[in-house]
Amino acid sequence: MKKNVLKTRWGKWWVIGAPYLWLMLMLMIPFLYLLSVSISEMVQGGGYLPIYRDGGWFFKDNYTPILDDVIKGGTYRSAYLSSIYYAGVTALLCLLIGYPFAYFMARAPQEKQPTLLLFVMLPFWVSMLIRVYAIKVLFNDSGIIATTLSGSLKAMGLITEDLHLMNNSFSLLFGMVYVYIPFMILPLYSTLSKIDVRYWEAAADLGSTPLKTFFLVTVPLSKAGIIAGMLLVFIPCVGEYVIPQLLGGADTLMIGRVLAGEYFQNNDWPLASALAISIIVLVVVPMMFLNKYQDAAQGEIK
Amino acid sequence: MAEHIPSADNDAPYLSIQNVVKKFGDHAAVNNVSIDIAKGEIFALLGSSGCGKSTLLRMLAGFELPTSGKILLKGEDISKIPPYERPINMMFQSYALFPHLNVWDNIAFGLRREKIAKAEIAQRVDDVLKLTQLTKFAKRKPHQLSGGQQQRVALARSLVKQPNLLLLDEPLGALDKKLREETQIELVNIIEKVGVTCVMVTHDQEEAMTMASRIAVMSNGQLLQVGSPSEVYETPRTEFVADFIGNVNLFKGGEIVVDEPTRAEIQTEDALHILPRGMAGEKGMKYSVAIRPEKMELSKTAPNQRGNQCQGEVTEVIYFGSDTIYHVRLNGTGRVLKVQYENSERYAGERFTWGDQVYVFWPPTAIVPVAPSY
Numbered sequence: 001m002k003k004n005v006l007k008t009r010w011g012k013w014w015v016i017g018a019p020y021l022w023l024m025l026m027l028m029i030p031f032l033y034l035l036s037v038s039i040s041e042m043v044q045g046g047g048y049l050p051i052y053r054d055g056g057w058f059f060k061d062n063y064t065p066i067l068d069d070v071i072k073g074g075t076y077r078s079a080y081l082s083s084i085y086y087a088g089v090t091a092l093l094c095l096l097i098g099y100p101f102a103y104f105m106a107r108a109p110q111e112k113q114p115t116l117l118l119f120v121m122l123p124f125w126v127s128m129l130i131r132v133y134a135i136k137v138l139f140n141d142s143g144i145i146a147t148t149l150s151g152s153l154k155a156m157g158l159i160t161e162d163l164h165l166m167n168n169s170f171s172l173l174f175g176m177v178y179v180y181i182p183f184m185i186l187p188l189y190s191t192l193s194k195i196d197v198r199y200w201e202a203a204a205d206l207g208s209t210p211l212k213t214f215f216l217v218t219v220p221l222s223k224a225g226i227i228a229g230m231l232l233v234f235i236p237c238v239g240e241y242v243i244p245q246l247l248g249g250a251d252t253l254m255i256g257r258v259l260a261g262e263y264f265q266n267n268d269w270p271l272a273s274a275l276a277i278s279i280i281v282l283v284v285v286p287m288m289f290l291n292k293y294q295d296a297a298q299g300e301i302k
Numbered sequence: 303m304a305e306h307i308p309s310a311d312n313d314a315p316y317l318s319i320q321n322v323v324k325k326f327g328d329h330a331a332v333n334n335v336s337i338d339i340a341k342g343e344i345f346a347l348l349g350s351s352g353c354g355k356s357t358l359l360r361m362l363a364g365f366e367l368p369t370s371g372k373i374l375l376k377g378e379d380i381s382k383i384p385p386y387e388r389p390i391n392m393m394f395q396s397y398a399l400f401p402h403l404n405v406w407d408n409i410a411f412g413l414r415r416e417k418i419a420k421a422e423i424a425q426r427v428d429d430v431l432k433l434t435q436l437t438k439f440a441k442r443k444p445h446q447l448s449g450g451q452q453q454r455v456a457l458a459r460s461l462v463k464q465p466n467l468l469l470l471d472e473p474l475g476a477l478d479k480k481l482r483e484e485t486q487i488e489l490v491n492i493i494e495k496v497g498v499t500c501v502m503v504t505h506d507q508e509e510a511m512t513m514a515s516r517i518a519v520m521s522n523g524q525l526l527q528v529g530s531p532s533e534v535y536e537t538p539r540t541e542f543v544a545d546f547i548g549n550v551n552l553f554k555g556g557e558i559v560v561d562e563p564t565r566a567e568i569q570t571e572d573a574l575h576i577l578p579r580g581m582a583g584e585k586g587m588k589y590s591v592a593i594r595p596e597k598m599e600l601s602k603t604a605p606n607q608r609g610n611q612c613q614g615e616v617t618e619v620i621y622f623g624s625d626t627i628y629h630v631r632l633n634g635t636g637r638v639l640k641v642q643y644e645n646s647e648r649y650a651g652e653r654f655t656w657g658d659q660v661y662v663f664w665p666p667t668a669i670v671p672v673a674p675s676y
Binding site: 196198199201202203204205206207208209210212216217220221223 | 363364365384385386387390391392394395396398399400401402411412415416459460463
C-alpha cells in the first residue's frame, strides 16, 4: 500500500513537473540570461561583460537610451510603432480572410473537414524561409506575377509605369498574412465547429436573416476564437524578423530588423537585448490584461 | 387536459399537410403524410426515434424542404418559404437559448428582427415574462437558470412573436420526471391562455396524452392512427399502436370463428374472445386481440362465464405503491400476461402471490380487435 502511494505521488510530480522543467529550461533560463545581458556593459566588436565579475556586480542601464529615443521620437519609436501597426494590420487581414474560411470549413460536411484542415496545415510542410523566398521571386520586378500584372494593366491603359510589388508594405503584409493565416484559421475553426447548429436554426426561426444571424449569433459565440487567433498572429508578428528582412523595404522598418541591426552591425549586444526585453514587455503586458478579460468573458458564456 | 375538442368541421383547415414526402437519399423519412389541424389544437406527433416525426416538424419550421407535397397554413402554401419569413416559431429540444444573451435579450431577439417600436418590444417582452413568471430572472444569462426556468424562457421566446403556429420539439425531454409532471400542466395552461395552435413532437406517450388534444402515432414515416388520447388508448387499430401506447396484452395470431350481427368470436391460441357485437370482417379473417392490463382480473376459482378467460401461474408480483402488476404465465403456451390492480385499499397488493394458480378473465368490453402487424 505504502509503496503505491509513493508511486502515485512520483507519477503526479512527474506529470506536473515535466512541462515546468521544459518551460524552465527553454523559456525562463534564456529569458533571465537575456535580461542579464540587457543590463551589462558592451564589448567592442561583439559580446558583453558578465554582470558578476571579479567578485562584484557591475550594471549598465541600457534602457534609458531606448526610453529617451522613444520619447524624442527616434528610430526605435518609429520601429516599435510600425511593428505594432503592421502586426495589427496583419492580424486584421488574417481575420478578414480567415474567418470566412474557418466558417465554411466548420459548416462543410463532417467527412470533408479533416481534408480541409489538412489543406490549411499543408504550408507547414515547407520551410517558412523557402515560402518567403518564393514570394520574393514571384513578386520581383522581373518575376512572373509583377510582369504579367504590369503588362495587362498597361495594356488596359490603367497604369503607365511598371508596378513595384516588392520591398514595400504590400509585399510585407502579403508575406506575413500568408505565413500566419493558419494560426488564425485553426482557433477560429475549433470554436466555430463547436457552435451548436440549433443556435443558427433558432435565430432563423425567430426571423433573423442569415446575414443578421452571422453578426448577432455566430460572431459573438466565436469571440474566444477571434481573440485567440488575433493574439496568435499579432504576438509573433510584432517581433517578426525574417519576413520584414526579405520582403520589406526601407520604409517598412520593424523592431525585429532594428534589433538584428544592433546585434550584428553595431555589435551592441546589451542594447539589443534591452530592445528585445522591451518588445516582450510591450506585447506581453497588454496580453495579460486581455487574457484576464477573456477568462472573465469565457466564464460568463459557460 | 384534453377537454377542448377542435372545431375543424366549420371551414377550411388551419394547417393542412398534404401528401408530404421527405427523402434523404433513398430513405423516405416522411412517407406521404396528410393531416389537417384545426385552429387552437394541440396536436402531438408521437413515435420512437427515427420514425420521421422530427423531420415533419422541421419541415413545418422550414429547416427542411419537402421532397414533394404541400404544407398550407391558413390556405397559403408555406413549404418553400424560408424559416425566417414564416409566421411560425419553435421551442427547440434542450431550448437552444443564446448563451451570450440574457433572458430579456433572448426573448426580445425575435421582435427586434421586425420593424417594431422599442417601447412596444419592451411591453411585449415584459408581458410574456409575466405570463411565464420570469420577470425577476430577466437579467440572468441562460446558464444561471435551472432546467425548468430555461424551458420557460424558451417558451416565452417562441410565444412573444405571437406566431400563427407554435412548434414544440420534445418540450419536456430535458426535465426530470417530477418537474415534467408539473411543467406539462403549466405549459398547456399557458398555450391555452395564448390560444396558439400547437404541433408538438414527443416520444413520451404520457406527455402526448396529457398535453395534446389529438395524437398521431407515427412509425416508419407514416401516420398509423390519429385521434384523441382516449381513442388512441382505448381503440388502437393496430398491434403497433396498441403496444406503443401504454401497456397491453396482445393475443396474437387470432382468427374470427363466429361472425354474426350481434356477436363475434375470435379464437387465439390462449383464449376464446367473445364480443357482444358484430365485426367488420368475415369468418376466417386474421385478427389479434389487445387487452389493457388494468381491464383484466384474477381469480383463484373459475369465473362463471364462457370464453374471455385463461389459466396460468403467478410468476411476478410487482408492487408500484399505487398499483400492483401481476405477471401470469399461461399454462398452455407459456406466454406471460400482465394484470394490473389498483391498490385502492392499504395492503391490497397482497391478494395473490408467487406460484398461485389463477384464472385471468376480462369483460367483453375490454376486448380490442387489432390488425396484426407483419
